[in-house]
Amino acid sequence: MAITKKPRQLSMVQTIFMTSVANILIMAVTTLTSIITARMFGATGKGELAAVLFWPAFISGLAAFGLPTSLIYNVKKNINQLPTYISMSFAVQIPISLIAGIVSWFGISFWLSGYSESVVSIARWYTVSMVPVMLFMGVLAAAAQGTDKFHIYNLSRLFAPLFNLVGLVLLWITGILTVERAIIVSFAANIFVLICYMYAMRQQIFSSASKLVGQFRTCIHLFSYGIRVYGVELLGTLYNHFDKIIILALLTPKDFGLYSVVFALSRMFNVVQTAITNVIFPKVAGMEQQKVLTLVGRAFRISMVLMTIIIIPSMLIGRFFIGILFGPEFLEASGVFYLLSMECIVGGGSWILASAFNALGRPGVIVLRQIVALAVTITLFFVLTPLLGLYGIGLALLLGSFVRMLMSLASVSIIFKMPMHKMLYNKEDITFLKERLREKNILKGAGKDAKRKRAKDSSHG
Template sequence: MNMAIARKPRQRSIIQTIVMTSMANILIMAVTTLTSIITARMFGATGKGELAAVLFWPAFISGLAAFGLPTSLIYNVKKNSQQLPIYISMSFAVQIPISIIAGVISWFGIPIWLSGYSESVITIARWYTVSMVPVMLFMGVLAAAAQGTDKFHIYNLSRLLAPLLNLAGLVLLWVAQVLTVERAIIISFASTILVLTCYMIAMRQQIFSSVSKLVAQIRTGIHLFSYGLRVYGVELLGTLYSQFDKIIILALLTPKDFGLYSVVFALSRMFNVVQTAITNVIFPKVAGMEQEQVLSLVGRAFRISMVLMTIIIIPSMLIGRFFIGLLFGPEFLEASGVFYLLSLECIVGGGSWILASAFNALGRPGVIVLRQVIALAVTITLFFVLTPMFGLYGLGLALLLGSFVRMLMSLISVSIIFKMPMHKMLYNKEDMAFLKQKWREKNLFKGARRDVKRAKDSSHG
């Protein structure tokens, strides 16, 4: 009896954290959408494309240069939380030379990829990328530290603060009628630096407490880097998969196409807020659990999220075209069909990443590497076949087909490796009972405190 009572706080904690992170994602999506509306209205499709081209590179390159360290940090902290300061310090120490190398490559590589853009855009992109890559790498480590230690309030607040500050700066420049692409980039950089400073202040104890011990405990970092290199393949392929569409646009299409695509792509991501929250929360929560528990929790999160998001997406897609024209202007209606494809891809792709959490949590990231390799090969092939034929529509279709490949391979892998029948991952009649129970609970956040109190009372008597 005591064991049954003691389990509930952890289960409630996962649900509450997902709810909190989902709310943060919704707020971030709202702020990002407002930002996109302002920049689209001010700059038009071509100017929006130039801005998106500049902002794209730091996110892409930092994703390639992370070497799996954030995910490895979460995984290892769950096994040995006392070593967190060492893990953070060693991650920073490794990322400094990585940032320098990435900066040099970016400086000479960006002009090649942006050959169709103006000289001023190329210059801005070079300086912005070189400056932002180390900042984004450091923030990735601090975000992982917050997730690994269950400080999701810091994690979510920091994610919300950057776009909020960026929006506030853009609004001020817009009202003053001095908003330009160059100044929008400066606002983005200043906002990110401020958030990194806040992150370091919030995590200062973990960052600075190990400086004197770093040399003496260098062996501790072996665990961090060994797992990081194993999971890096997953994250490298994930980054390529999520960003290769932009690379194709930069190489084959026009700045106007990039502007149209950046608007509808960002708008389609609103359907992924819950699944993204689940992915961000479920891995730190289930890492270290037994296989049966991991598969049970990940499977339930996958099934419920797919059902809920499918219910939401159907009416939303019907009115999506209306809102594109209303919010961004008639110029962007040209890409409304692509919005439908990307919305479907968002749901399917989000579900596949929830399933990936099970393999990472059980120490089998290599399975996801194989999945990503095959899905990426299929998607890239379709990019080059369909994009020249159908433009942005071909791009969206290629992404959608690739996301189906990822999900199918994940389900097959669960069945083969963990001996769980595929139909159990797709359907479980207990899910409805679970949802009804949660619906009857008037306040999820108070529920966890009640269960903790019951567990304590039980232990005392």
């Protein structure tokens, strides 16, 4: 009788480590890309490029309607319906893309009124073309996460910036790099990644496409959860991008160029926390409440301690690297870099906590949190930006992140009856880390013992 082995699945710690490595590589590639474009275009040109690239990510975030998160949640409950969920998500997002394209075509000219006509025209065409691409990629990324195919998920996230960097380097070497050509390279890189995604997930995409008409009733719960979680994601998108909208409306292209560089550089402190957020929700969805809170709480505490240890020396040398890598012109925004670095860690921790509410089917709690934090942050934007410029943007974001974290901790205590101090400190974390280290030492010791045994046997003939 043949015995069929199940494919080996990575543990949560292994998956987080793999995703963290991918995030580090993505951050390295993105930083190199930022250095090249900053050196070639200067602060003003960098701002024009960033303004064009900003809109598709922002609008696709508004138009996703919670479908990627809902797909992850529902696949964990019924993996057999994955092809149905993917095909129905695609069918819904096609008309959404058309509507988003029409709105963005007319809206972009209003928000980019301080930019040249050529930049506005490029931004229009790029946004209309990229929004459906990014929506489809979001669904396929969720399908890969929901089925624990994190190798596909991580490789696909790495390929887009990597191929974009290769294209920019080739144009730079040949001396024909311009803002317009940089946009074309970015578009081509994302199209290539979408094709790779579709090829990797081809079986799940096409196996039920022929039965699409009769699948809507099956997907009622997919759309129901998507609408419930959409409030969280909509507010999260607004929170993550409203700083750019304010800069586009109130400040100059040079300010946007300075900000885009230091903002991207500050995100390197969020590598581990982003990996945890991407991994922990698919892993804990469907678990019992106590297990979810235990795993999410441990991930939150360990990540906050780890990133605080890392950020202190990194911030001390940050100004030096900004001048060396991007040029003296960008040192003007080094103070904003410090504020954004601290905000990155606090905000990253708050999103890890949000995973517990989404996994336990309580996304409405995070909606309320985001509404309050967004209201506070936007108010501070309009108060502080005219007074302090980019420093006002950074300070507003930092204070808003503290509001999100405090509300998340208070909600865990009130709703799930877990004392706040247990989410902030648990001595079992030290035991957990010791066990992980001990396991590695045992593995290393076992390998050394095996080598000694083989050496001894060979010496005796």
